[in-house]
Amino acid sequence: MIFVHINLPKNYLQFTTLLLVVFVSFWYQIDLDSIGEEEMEDNNQYNGYNPWWYRQMNERELLEYHQKVVSYVCLAFAIAFFATSTCAYSWARAQPGSLVRSSAGNGPYEQRNRAHLSAQFEMLSEIWTFISLCTLVIFIGLSIASLVLLGSEDADRMREKARLINMIIINVWMVVVSLFMMFWGNEVFSVKRRGNLGMGMLYGGCKYFSSLLLLVCFLFANFSFDQREREESTWVGCKCIFCRLDCISEYYDPLLTRSPFLQLQQHMLVCFFR
């Protein structure tokens, strides 16, 4: 049997973030473009999941059905992963800091070139500030652009398909996540008080944040094999920006690989915890 002592989040910010996640997730589930079930009942005798009805669906209905299923399943996963992440974080925070295994002057870390590590640390700190600020500015710009689109001529058409609402919600949510990443990274690089845990979270967060950006890029990518449609599309500008954003995200992994992180966390342990 697995027994884990779950610490409830004591940090106000953490708890608020959790509530916000649930709230936004709930609103994101509202698919304004879906065919009403009453309409389905009239047309196809829809009564929940029915294999016969499933086989009779046309492509549009089938796609919406799949999107709805994927959406609900992913929401359940998201909540489960957030809960597990909170458990892990609460447990790790409650633990005392790891002991520095090296003795004074003889340990392997003492023999390293401290000047080199400090320079690496400063460089990573500057790169982090630049990348996180770029990401934040781009997402704020995209959020403002999507809000401006609400008043455009195409707004009604876009509102019908609920794309605009989804885009605004996702952009705003990405601003929140980018802000979280920026403050978290600055805290680790500037205050230097999180030690092992902070560096670990920064490392893991960076890797999956780049994947998140990649997924958002795919989400907004407007696949079109027809040149005319591509020119008429309102979403081309957004697509280009997201593709550039994806290029920026590609810098995360080569810059923040595991070895400098491990070196830096050991450096921090030696410098700041002794």
Add this chain to the structure above:
Amino acid sequence: MSGSLGSLAMLVALPSFIALLTLFFWTVTSNIFGNDNNNDGNGEQQRDWWEDMNREEKRNGLKLIINLLGLCIACGTLMVPISMARSGLQEKFNVGVLAASLFMFGNMCK
């Protein structure tokens, strides 16, 4: 203790991975890309692949499949931080990696 946390994370991640894979294959093998009901009202039954892929439903279906594939890959890579957290070496760093990875993957799912 981090071993138990790793087991808990595995308990969440493994079924998620299986479910995402199932959803992926279910979507791929569905009739979204089938041509059995391909009548759009213009009497055109026969379409070549190029024209067919220009239809909005097909494009959205393709997008859904790519997103599901991305989620499957990301969920599969979660096994690395989980196994490292279970190893017990450099505990706080590895649990930190695990916590942040799970948090970001939760964001990806949402």
